[in-house]
Amino acid sequence: MSAERTTVDKSPVWKYFKKDDKKQKFAECTLCGKAISTEYGNTSNLRKHIESKHKLVFAELSKLLTASRASKRQQAAQDSAEGPSTSKCRKMDSHLKERKWFPTDKRQKDCTEKLAQMICLDLQPISIVEDQGFKDFVGCLQPSYNIPHRRVLRNNVIPELFQTQKSHLQQKLNEIKSLDIDSPRRLYGGYCPLPFGGFYH
Numbered sequence: 001m002s003a004e005r006t007t008v009d010k011s012p013v014w015k016y017f018k019k020d021d022k023k024q025k026f027a028e029c030t031l032c033g034k035a036i037s038t039e040y041g042n043t044s045n046l047r048k049h050i051e052s053k054h055k056l057v058f059a060e061l062s063k064l065l066t067a068s069r070a071s072k073r074q075q076a077a078q079d080s081a082e083g084p085s086t087s088k089c090r091k092m093d094s095h096l097k098e099r100k101w102f103p104t105d106k107r108q109k110d111c112t113e114k115l116a117q118m119i120c121l122d123l124q125p126i127s128i129v130e131d132q133g134f135k136d137f138v139g140c141l142q143p144s145y146n147i148p149h150r151r152v153l154r155n156n157v158i159p160e161l162f163q164t165q166k167s168h169l170q171q172k173l174n175e176i177k178s179l180d181i182d183s184p185r186r187l188y189g190g191y192c193p194l195p196f197g198g199f200y201h
């Protein structure tokens with residue numbers, strides 16, 4: 001028996017979760033990294049998690065869920081009539097612009113990538129994201145940005161950054177046709193001129 005369902009309309013709650021490839025019946029919260037059970041394609045656990053753990057995001061999600069239900073109803077009613085109204089969507093877009101960014105927002109992703117780079121480059125502890133001074137600083141610069149949870153940085157963002165940097169470096173090394181670290185010895189007949197002086201062994 002296949003539990004697979006053809007999801008025609010994906011619930012808006014999936015904006016905050018990604019499927020865990022290793023654990024089929026679980027989805028990972030992109031806000032805090034927690035694995036939540038989604039057995040039989042059930043999304044109510046996901047919604048409950050957002051509701052209890054991420055209150056601010058839940059306010060947005062509720063609006064999306066309401067809009068999604070309303071648009072489904074509207075779609076059904078208007079199937080034979082004119083095209084669907086987009087005024088509701090526009091209204092919501094402008095509302096969300098003043099609020100926190102969605103995890104799927106490119107600006108949110110870009111800032112998180114820069115944050116991970118800063119942590120690695122400046123050798124900062126990941127726990128910096130929990131420091132009040134840092135939170136205040138980020139909030140002042142960009143109030144729409146959601147500072148990711150420490151666990152998300154540690155388990156996802158930084159390992160992904162590492163992989164990207166590693167493959168970049170690999171590619172650069174592959175482009176090098178030859179690397180001769182032995183040339184001074186051949187050039188100077190075993191004698192190394194300044195600044196090292198003396199003979200190679």
Ligand SMILES: [Zn+2]
Binds near residue numbers: 029033054
């Ligand atoms: Zn979470």
